[in-house]
Amino acid sequence: MVRKTLGAIANQSLPADRFEVIVVDNNTADPDLYIPVSDFVAGAGSNWKFIHFDILPGAKAGALNQALSVTSDRATHIITVDADYQVRPRFLERAEQLIAYLPDSSFQFPQAYRNVSSRTQAIADELGTYFSAFPASASISGKSLLTGTMSVIRRAHLDQAGGWPTETITEDADLGARIIAGGGSIHYIPEAEGYGLLPLCLKDLSKQRLRWTAGNVQVLLDPSDDRGVRASTSGTAFQLMAWSNCLVLLPLLAALTALVSGPVISAVICSLLAIAILAEFGPLFLQVPMKRRRNLQAALVRLALLPEAFHGLVQGLSGRKLTFRCTPKDMAIHSETTLAQLRAWSGVVLLAGLLASVIASHLAPLLAALFYAALLLSRAFLVRRFIEDSDVVITLMPQDTTTESTETQKQAA
Numbered sequence: 214m215v216r217k218t219l220g221a222i223a224n225q226s227l228p229a230d231r232f233e234v235i236v237v238d239n240n241t242a243d244p245d246l247y248i249p250v251s252d253f254v255a256g257a258g259s260n261w262k263f264i265h266f267d268i269l270p271g272a273k274a275g276a277l278n279q280a281l282s283v284t285s286d287r288a289t290h291i292i293t294v295d296a297d298y299q300v301r302p303r304f305l306e307r308a309e310q311l312i313a314y315l316p317d318s319s320f321q322f323p324q325a326y327r328n329v330s331s332r333t334q335a336i337a338d339e340l341g342t343y344f345s346a347f348p349a350s351a352s353i354s355g356k357s358l359l360t361g362t363m364s365v366i367r368r369a370h371l372d373q374a375g376g377w378p379t380e381t382i383t384e385d386a387d388l389g390a391r392i393i394a395g396g397g398s399i400h401y402i403p404e405a406e407g408y409g410l411l412p413l414c415l416k417d418l419s420k421q422r423l424r425w426t427a428g429n430v431q432v433l434l435d436p437s438d439d440r441g442v443r444a445s446t447s448g449t450a451f452q453l454m455a456w457s458n459c460l461v462l463l464p465l466l467a468a469l470t471a472l473v474s475g476p477v478i479s480a481v482i483c484s485l486l487a488i489a490i491l492a493e494f495g496p497l498f499l500q501v502p503m504k505r506r507r508n509l510q511a512a513l514v515r516l517a518l519l520p521e522a523f524h525g526l527v528q529g530l531s532g533r534k535l536t537f538r539c540t541p542k543d544m545a546i547h548s549e550t551t552l553a554q555l556r557a558w559s560g561v562v563l564l565a566g567l568l569a570s571v572i573a574s575h576l577a578p579l580l581a582a583l584f585y586a587a588l589l590l591s592r593a594f595l596v597r598r599f600i601e602d603s604d605v606v607i608t609l610m611p612q613d614t615t616t617e618s619t620e621t622q623k624q625a626a
Contacts, residue, residue: 214410215296216253221407222294223257227305234261235283239269239276273361274377274384281376288368289316293385295362299327300407307406308365318355318398319370321348321389322363325405328413335510336411336418342511347452348401355398356448361385363407370397381435382536383428390432390449415517422521423528426456430529457526460519 222234236254238247247265254263264283269275277293284291290312294300301307311320323344329337348357359366364385371377374391381387389399412418433453 215250217299218294218296219250219253219257221299221302224302225300225305226303227309229258229260232260232305233285235280236261236263237266237276237280238263239266239279241265242267271379272382272384274379277384278376278379281371290319290368291366291371293362293364293366294407295409298362298407298409300363304406307404311365311402315398315400317367317369318400319359319367319392320365321357321359321399321401322365322406323348323401323403324360324362325408326411327408328410333411333413334507335514338507338511339514340411343455344401344403347455349403351448351452352399352401354448355400356393357399357401358389358393358449358452359385359399362409366392367397370395373397381428381431382424383432386429386453387432387435390435390453393449418514418518419521422456422518423525426522426525427528428525429453429455430457430526434529434532456522457529458519458522459526460522 219234219236225232234254234257236250238250241247251263251265254261262283264279266276266279269279271278281291290308292305292308308320311318324340326333326337348360351357361384366388370392371388373395374388377384378387378391392399412421430453433450
């Protein structure tokens with residue numbers, strides 16, 4: 214997978230003497246995993262380098278900072294590309310055009326996927342609502358956050374921020390927030406220039422969503438932001454809270470309220486529940502031009518991941534140190550059939566729990582609360598364990614007005 218990613222960089226239309234590639238492999242104990250990558254780099258040309266670290270703290274951010282430390286002094290911008298992403302042949306040319314047009318800005322391209330089929334389209338649609346609803350609107354004022362891959366970052370922005378932050382588990386959003394808080398601009402470019410791999414099972418989707426949610430809340434509440442710039446900048450705050458919500462608790466609240474206060478207040482809670490559902494799922498129907506069936510399937514995916522949205526919110530608010538976990542992207546690990554079954558089971562059960570708890574709250578609220586709690590616990594049991602895998606990031610940096618350099622890093626968990 215990594216060699217295919219590097220091969221796409223090697224096949225760029227931009228002349229090879231206009232960029233350099235620095236591959237940093239960290240925390241990989243098995244030589245059989247990184248030596249093939251090293252051999253590929255050795256044969257790719259004089260502008261390619263490979264560096265290996267047996268142990269390197271700081272996870273993905275730590276590896277990126279190591280790559281940054283050996284980057285050419287002439288570099289003005291850096292582009293990060295995840296291990297599973299294969300970029301288009303003219304990607305670097307397009308980045309060069311953007312840099313020439315707005316040399317003082319950073320840029321973010323959307324995340325797109327190449328392993329999308331009729332059974333995985335809903336996941337891509339659900340993820341796509343983030344870009345169509347949040348970075349796109351924030352881009353008007355130059356306040357779009359970075360999302361880790363397909364990011365074009367001005368070198369001066371990185372220097373001002375002190376490199377990639379290692380204190381949080383979403384170093385991309387953290388860096389973007391620091392750039393914006395420091396007066397820099399980041400623009401969203403709604404053009405897919407690279408395609409990665411979707412995680413193909415509920416467990417991996419859950420792990421990814423949990424990290425995004427908890428990490429972004431952690432960034433928003435970072436104590437180093439003593440002036441409260443992130444929380445007071447609406448565009449930044451809305452993006453950082455995009456994955457978080459408490460919707461999963463509202464049926465319990467409705468049932469328990471009916472138990473202690475009667476049906477009138479419970480009806481008010483149910484009305485708030487309906488409003489919250491519209492606010493949460495509305496973008497799936499309004500922001501993304503899809504057919505009705507695709508809208509419903511995307512909503513099912515969002516519904517299936519509501520527990521992670523709340524769990525991540527709680528983790529981020531806890532203030533404790535969080536652990537960076539990679540999301541497996543190997544297409545051979547999971548089958549689409551398994552994905553479809555898990556997604557349908559999780560989504561349908563949660564939907565049944567939401568509806569049953571609200572309806573039953575007027576008749577047997579305590580029983581409804583216990584029933585819904587049991588459904589959440591059974592779902593948590595399904596996704597109780599997370600697995601580790603490797604991740605690769607490619608960074609590209611224009612060296613001056615006519616020259617670019619590219620830096621690639623690999624992180625293995």
